[in-house]
Amino acid sequence: MVNAGAMSGSGNLMDFLDEPFPDVGTYEDFHTIDWLREKSRDTDRHRKITSKSKESIWEFIKSLLDAWSGWVVMLLIGLLAGTLAGVIDLAVDWMTDLKEGVCLSAFWYSHEQCCWTSNETTFEDRDKCPLWQKWSELLVNQSEGASAYILNYLMYILWALLFAFLAVSLVRVFAPYACGSGIPEIKTILSGFIIRGYLGKWTLLIKTVTLVLVVSSGLSLGKEGPLVHVACCCGNFFSSLFSKYSKNEGKRREVLSAAAAAGVSVAFGAPIGGVLFSLEELCDYINDPNMTRPVDDIPDRPAGVGVYTAMWQLALALIFKIVVTIFTFGMKIPSGLFIPSMAVGAIAGRMVGIGVEQLAYHHHDWIIFRNWCRPGADCVTPGLYAMVGAAACLGGVTRMTVSLVVIMFELTGGLEYIVPLMAAAVTSKWVADAFGKEGIYEAHIHLNGYPFLDVKDEFTHRTLATDVMRPRRGEPPLSVLTQDSMTVEDVETLIKETDYNGFPVVVSRDSERLIGFAQRRELILAIKNARQRQEGIVSNSIMYFTEEPPELPANSPHPLKLRRILNLSPFTVTDHTPMETVVDIFRKLGLRQCLVTRSGRLLGIITKKDVLRHMAQMANQDPESIMFN
């Protein structure tokens, strides 16, 4: 299963002889990277640059540039992500208003921009500036009456359908990876998985455009998750400009995680500037059902007709919003979950708040109300209940606790809400955990079968490495290479007949003592290269991984030395190692595979996929749900 990328790298083969690790992308699509290896490759690179920097001024400057490239990349990501978020905002404003009408002075103005210079000073009248024309005014010259109303309504629906249709088509045809919030995939990629094109320029473009379309169309979705994806695409783009990051999947992920943080900042308004944007975003929803501000100083009043109507409307809105959000999140469009789930929680919280307000008004002698709730005093703030409800609902969906409280803290900017927010976040996590330990993003990761080892997953079963390793009892023995007795043809046959990522190298088939591990891809490249360029390498040349060539009969062909591609420090555990420890090792060291030995003899191999399948099996889930390696 050698893909085109590997073959097209043949121009680098000359270098390859000199380099311990080839510069071609070493991992195939939908495979897991080896963190320890990436790390040691980066250390090698760093060491080389440091030693070279003493040779000349030019090399010294290059080493300085290399050291600063991280800051440069971060700066560029911040600038681009921030710009894109701003552009998306402006475009959404304009297209949302386009559903209602158009500006005569310049069609690219939103309603607000159009009426900016209007002479009307009150807020209500400002909306009615003459330059802004509703569709009915523009098309049939009517602004009032039933037919104008119906026409406007139809135009509204038409535009919304058009936007949604365009978005779905663009995603489907040009960039299937642009759908969804992107957060499950980004979590998986950050944990060390390769999904080619998921953070590509094409995805960036289509996701940005379709995000504007779907948000403008009025679907029940948020743009927070997609903005994190957009920021990660920016990170991927800029890291591809610097060889320090583009050639090392581990370093690239450092940039990507910083980019994801920038995306959250941009989306939620962590410190720099975005706070106000997010504050508005959130308050839009909390104030949605036309009531009192979140923090009011209006004394509690008995419920009038308006309150009862509002309660019914809120109850309907709650049901409708839940149903619509569930369906929207499953659609193949860019869609975030933060704002819709906060809206659901805010509506529910608001209803509870109104209920408590009335309870306090009518029963102000109850022990819990007595100290605060004299008649005519302001003691219950329904808006605060909405805020807490929003946090609780988002916490239940994503299972965030600390970061949630910090985000809400930053959004509201007030210390007095911390205690209710913390209580809500912890309670909602408890309640949600009773239904299942996975947050929505982890659930999506599992649905997609990505190999993701969650830090929170506890593995407490009593199985041992020997129960999980391959080959199982009855299976054919492990495919291994011997250090100095196989011919080139033997190895080529082995490569053709199996699709393993690599092969352990042992002293001999009898002793089975492990000496190292050879990557499939590097074997292929090395043999191809040797056959083309090295004198006397034929099919029955002996391949050896030792320092010295083996002793061969006089007329045997020239042997092929492959020690350079041998990983001399493969990771091993004994067959008696508890799987609990093995899971821990895979998780903490970011391994791709681990060899299993007993008394120094090689017994088998455990890959990340084997670990995940075993964990699924132990949790009574289908092990075949883990699809990638």
Place this chain on the structure above:
Amino acid sequence: MVNAGAMSGSGNLMDFLDEPFPDVGTYEDFHTIDWLREKSRDTDRHRKITSKSKESIWEFIKSLLDAWSGWVVMLLIGLLAGTLAGVIDLAVDWMTDLKEGVCLSAFWYSHEQCCWTSNETTFEDRDKCPLWQKWSELLVNQSEGASAYILNYLMYILWALLFAFLAVSLVRVFAPYACGSGIPEIKTILSGFIIRGYLGKWTLLIKTVTLVLVVSSGLSLGKEGPLVHVACCCGNFFSSLFSKYSKNEGKRREVLSAAAAAGVSVAFGAPIGGVLFSLEELCDYINDPNMTRPVDDIPDRPAGVGVYTAMWQLALALIFKIVVTIFTFGMKIPSGLFIPSMAVGAIAGRMVGIGVEQLAYHHHDWIIFRNWCRPGADCVTPGLYAMVGAAACLGGVTRMTVSLVVIMFELTGGLEYIVPLMAAAVTSKWVADAFGKEGIYEAHIHLNGYPFLDVKDEFTHRTLATDVMRPRRGEPPLSVLTQDSMTVEDVETLIKETDYNGFPVVVSRDSERLIGFAQRRELILAIKNARQRQEGIVSNSIMYFTEEPPELPANSPHPLKLRRILNLSPFTVTDHTPMETVVDIFRKLGLRQCLVTRSGRLLGIITKKDVLRHMAQMANQDPESIMFN
């Protein structure tokens, strides 16, 4: 080197035969714990409880209690730590005032409490309530005049010296571990090191009492660090009540880290209640030099004589505070660093603020001031400069960035300070890092020679496991046990002649194939136990670690099976593994030791101490500075 604790555990030896791991404390003082082992012991315990819980109602209730014990412990820690912090606060108030005078109505009242019921309503007069008597009034019946002033001053100094002397003596005589802030040691303990008594009840008592004494004496120190230590002592006390935590050093550390967090909350006023306390604490220092509030709305004015005097006083205060803080932190008393270093930063920041204010006043046409600083407007807030200075100085000392900004954010409660605080924290970290990468707590850890593997320490040298492992070239070979050919006497001699924590077990001295690892302490216990209770075990009995006894001549004594104490999954790396990877493995998996193999043969051993010494050597430091294992 068997210590008394191990021997006194002999009452448990009967159990020991049934239990795979003895319940006696398995680690000696000043040794590092093995995280993987602690974890698997806890999993075993958990598994046992879960399977037992199905047997009877009583066992089921016991399993529920076990599951909830974590919450109970946390609740108790929070209550005790909060109570202690409150008591310390009250006691400090009283004793600080005791230096000035005494309350006639009740001597245990502080000045403020004494005058609480005073009829004087203005703040200035309230201080002068008749019930509160200065020492001069009480002793010589004089409240004014030079002699009264001198007497009061002498009494003040006398009390302060008495408090300081008492504190030093108490620490020296009763609990040497109560000195310092305790944070370096707690960091080391949390990373898996044993320091017996450091978190004991005696330390808790003496630290609490002496903390009150030193703070009341007026020394330049804070109580934040010591409060974290106090909270950890509480955590250690409560975890000793639950066998789940007391018998597992790993689980105990989970409680301790939560207790440390509770300590920070109590000390700095994270959410629950403490915010206001800390806010006052901080503002005391920021307002120290009697000036405008931190956030003012007073228009900028030209500097008068008062400002020039204040600048001189601030400059002197700055120098004095720096010198005094440096000396105080080195004294053997409970002393925190947070508040003094914030005070230093606040003074410096305030000076810069005043300077900028005058600059803006006199040069309000400069491009940076032009937009904000018209004459008579308020455009520079020296108090904000003090706040930022405090954060910058604390950041430089401790190298915190994110947590520092969050703490300052919680302290000030205002979103508008985030940007300057972040800029200050990052800049001060850069500047401080240019002098050396270590924060003050890491520096103290190194000074004390504790085995602490910092996550931030980067190891980028090109050494291999073979360069670090013992035995070195020329040293006697590694002390190993063979699986079925050594006698009890051989092993006893080996134990007597060496002081290693454990011994690798190999198939035979010829093959050197590794099969496991046996702990020194468990070997001693097992042999002692077998000699006392098992029929026919004599000095020349063969000890075997295999499942089946070895074939022995007909008249040989009864062999001793020790498979139970054999760790069948010792951690191994190959001799070619880069030390970079080895450091990573030790850090992430919390290992105590790691065996080194080549082609399945045992070559040597690397302990945490070896790793740290190697790292010190590579950083051109004295490897002998690492003192513990």
